[in-house]
Amino acid sequence: MSPELTFRGRRVLLVGTDSGTAATVHALLRGGARVTVDAPEGASVGGSVAATAPSTPSVRHTLGATLEDLAQRGLVTRTTGADPAAYDVVIRSRPVPEQAAGPRAADKAVGTVTLVGGGLGDPGLLTVAGLEAICTADVIVHDRLAPLGALQHARADAVVIDVGKIPRGAFTPQESINALLIEHARAGRAVLRLKGGDNFVFGRGGEEAEACAAAGVPVVVVPGVSSSIAAPALAGIPVTHRTLVQGFTVVSGHVPPGDPRSTLDWGAIARSRTTIVVLMGVATLEAIANELMAQGLPPDTPAAVIADAGLPSSGSVRAPLCRIAEEARVGGLGAPAVAVIGAVAALDVLAGR
Known part of the structure; x- marks a missing residue:
């Protein structure tokens, strides 16, 4: 059974x-x-x-x-x-029984x-x-x-x-x-x-x-299936789409923009015209969103956060870039989570499932 x-x-x-x-x-x-x-x-x-x-x-x-x-x-x-x-x-x-050496x-x-x-x-x-x-x-x-x-x-x-x-x-x-x-x-x-x-x-x-x-x-x-593509896919978001975007950029959000440990060029990322996928960025998402907007990404850029992808506890929220961090907090989404920023985040190719 x-x-x-x-x-x-x-x-x-x-x-x-x-x-x-x-x-x-x-x-x-x-x-x-x-x-x-x-x-x-x-x-x-x-x-x-x-x-x-x-x-x-x-x-x-x-x-x-x-x-x-x-x-x-x-x-x-x-x-x-x-x-x-x-x-x-x-x-x-x-x-x-306990094993001393395996x-x-x-x-x-x-x-x-x-x-x-x-x-x-x-x-x-x-x-x-x-x-x-x-x-x-x-x-x-x-x-x-x-x-x-x-x-x-x-x-x-x-x-x-x-x-x-x-x-x-x-x-x-x-x-x-x-x-x-x-x-x-x-x-x-x-x-x-x-x-x-x-x-x-x-x-x-x-x-x-x-x-x-x-x-x-x-x-x-x-090799394993990376959450950078799998989590968005399970939420109905393709990280690329022939009519919308020709590439995707995967970055770590472990440290926020402006942190001395950060080596990312957020201006180049904002101008890349690719889907931006952020791993390990729940705690720093607001700072990342603010920096991307400061670097020219429109505030109404579609964004999404997918938490616990592949688990029964999975959940997701979608909102414009200017509100995505707040919506994730209101939705109670925490690590592990993947953020997706770009036109494809407005899609749900699995709608009606």
């Missing part, structure tokens, strides 16, 4: 956490369940987090930022001491690191090659926006480690992630680095590949 038939609208309680909790939560959310997790703050299986010093790696199953992120976004409820009688369905964790490929002196772009949160948008990598990995190191529902296909003995970064919140330093990948690969393991979108589109996959190569660790790349 499908999850849609079994869990839609039901109150589901997960008691405790184990290696499959992240995948279970995502599957339940996609099935329309209202999910509560009964586990202490910072709960994990076997303790430890991925940021542990690389000289003494703790390769245990962890939830880390994933559960915290879902709770902060209002997708799940966290509690302790819940009354199971108050729920329609209760699922209890079955912790696996599986090892005995016939390899050095393993590999496979960088997999997981696309959006919907496991259906994961590539076949990405799914095969999940099925065969010894160690899976994942981000919070990876398609975690696909982890149900991981081997039972695979080590699953959450190194997600929450915007302006908890995070695992990139240097620790690099060290973690290298240490496991040097131990002869098949290591999977699983992210949302594509590893090489603002995903720091390039840095990870360089670190592994410098350490003599072979790297395999499995």
Whole structure:
């Protein structure tokens, strides 16, 4: 029986956490369940987090930022001491025995690191090659926006480690992630680095590949569907259209215009006559819109913001550039979100679906 038939609208309680909790939560959310997790703050299986010093790696199953992120976004409820009688369905964790070092490929002196772009949160948008990598990995190191529902296909003995970064919140330093990948690969393991979108589109996959190569660790790349094109598409917005625009420009909104760390030429972007797609720009969208208008983009330029694309919690708003940041705030849209600025943002090619 499908999850849609079994869990839609039901109150589901997960008691405790184990290696499959992240995948279970995502599957339940996609099935329309209202999910509560009964586990202490910072709960994990076997303790430890991925940021542990690389000289003494703790390769245990962890939830880390994933559960915290879902709770902060209002997708799940966290509690302790819940009354199971108050729920329609209760699922209890079955912790696996702690593994001190994880599986090892005995016939390899050095393993590999496979960088997999997981696309959006919907496991259906994961590539076949990405799914095969999940099925065969010894160690899976994942981000919070990876398609975690696909982890149900991981081997039972695979080590699953959450190194997600929450915007302006908890995070695992990139240097620790690099060290973690290298240490496991040097131990002869098949290591999977699983992210949302594509590893090489603002995903720091390039840095990870360089670190592994410098350490003599072979790297395999499995490209993913980038949110820069997929999120607008799921909202009915094509980033290009033969009668409207002949290109699109993808930029990071992590730092606003005028910030010393920004290297973007916003004037050139405003004059490019391309669709402008902004990733990681929820917090800076107002400043970006104001700068684009100051650089000559008309205030009535169509714009849109799409949040949680590919997930049951997805939402979007459309408004002129001069009002898009305010409309996104009123609509309660937060990260992860993609902003689209240009004539195509007025389209909905899926209208009537």
